[in-house]
Amino acid sequence: MNNRQIAFIGAGNMANSLIRGLLAKGVAADHIHASDIDSDKLQALQSECGIRTGDTASIAAVADVIIVAVKPQVMATVCTALKPLIAKADCLIISIAAGIPVSSLAQWLGAERAIVRCMPNTPSLVGEGATGLFANNNCSADHKTLAGDIMTAVGIACWLQAEKDIDTVTALSGSGPAYYFLMMEAMEKAAVAMGLTPEVARQLSIQTALGAGKLAASSDVAPDELRRRVTSPGGTTEQALLSFANQGFESTVAKAMLAAQQRAAELAK
Known part of the structure; x- marks a missing residue:
């Protein structure tokens, strides 16, 4: 994970927690990128954490993994705009948006894209999160390892056998x-x-x-x-x-x- 370029689309509370968790695990600040419509959030992250910030196009061009951390109601717009900007064919997409199935993400991002859908919970904000993850068939073992390493930066992560299990994870954790x-x-x-x-x-x-x-x-x-x-x-x-x-x-x-x-x-x- 330390040699991967990790990009965040959205710099809200969950993204903020993941970024700080990754830094605490030893990921270099210049390997973490973030974009957000709120420039104040980006300035705070840059000054406090030393990460790189920019627009979506610039960070998607270098990313090995993109964590889409925006509200569910804007996921379609964000992902549709993101699709042509992703430069690396094996770039992994991780969605932390509640209620958005992999089928919709694939429709917006491309059927060939490696996608992990996950459900973190609010204790992730204090490093004690519990996250369920589901990977589509395009994900390799390396993709799954990368996604798991990112989410364990803020707690524990458990892989799910079926996407419907995310609904149970939602009810549980x-x-x-x-x-x-x-x-x-x-x-x-x-x-x-x-x-x-x-x-x-x-x-x-x-x-x-x-x-x-x-x-x-x-x-x-x-x-x-x-x-x-x-x-x-x-x-x-x-x-x-x-x-x-x-x-x-x-x-x-x-x-x-x-x-x-x-x-x-x-x-x-």
């Missing part, structure tokens, strides 16, 4: 941070109602979520076993979990994720 935020919010409100100050309740709810996530990530056992280990028979945790079960917690989560998955599939159409 794409929308998932909001589920945890809701849980933290509910725990905070309950703790305040029980007598804690809002400041203490928020601090403890956030740290508890952070600690649980880190423990699960570093453990050699699955979350269900971690849950069992913290649940003493007849103890406080057992009572809380029984209350969750009685309220249909698992069913509620499953229904919520199904609703998100179905909506993602509808948007892709």
